[in-house]
Amino acid sequence: MIVTVWRHGEAGQAAEDRLRELTPAGERDVALGARRLREICRKREQPLPDALLYSRWQRTTRTARLIAAEFASLSPVAEDSLIPGCSPAHVESTLDRLWCEQRPPEHLVLVSHQPLVTRLVDHLTGQRGAVPPHPPGGLVTLSVEVPAAVGAGLLWWAFPPNYEACV
Known part of the structure; x- marks a missing residue:
């Protein structure tokens, strides 16, 4: 399975952290990142995303919708293991569940928050710091x-503003 771990785009301020919305720059970055992800997958002959899970907080919900707009077959699904305060072990349980489905996804996108996104990449690769910490909008x-x-x-990582694939 291919797994893309994506941090939500740049977000503004709000009375409650869970209500923070993407800034216009954050929306532009994520939309560009989704287009670049499509290009990178095609160039590297990897499957396009066919499943997308996200934290139900406002900024991750919007990020997931922007990504899904680039991939018509994606139907974003809220996932509690991706909200702030969860650990890589929580996400690993979600991956276990998906893995056991009759038809697991070929390319899963997970949209979450720092520090979980960086910790999850470190956890899955077994290498701390193999990739720079995710900036807002960054994907691995x-x-x-x-x-x-x-x-x-590690297949690649791509960060705003240009989302050039790096290994």
Whole structure:
């Protein structure tokens, strides 16, 4: 399974953290990132995203919708293991569940928050700091052979403003 771990786009301020919305720059970055993800997948002959899970907080909900707009077959689904305060182990349980489905996704996108996105990449690869910490809108794509810590292969990472694929 290919797993893309995506941090929500740049967000503004709000009375409550969960209500923060994307800034116009955050929306532009995520829309560009989604287009670039499509291009990178095609260029590297990787499957396009076919499943998208996101934290139900406002900024991640909007990020997920912008990504889904680029991939017509995606139907974003809120996932509680991606909200702030959760751990990589919570997400690993979600991956276990998906892995056991009759038809697991080929390319799963997970939209969440810092520090979970960086910790999750470290957890899945078994390498702390293999990728720079996710900035707002940043994404990291991994090849996950089993839904467990240690062993995921880094395919690429791409960060705003240009989303150039790096390995």
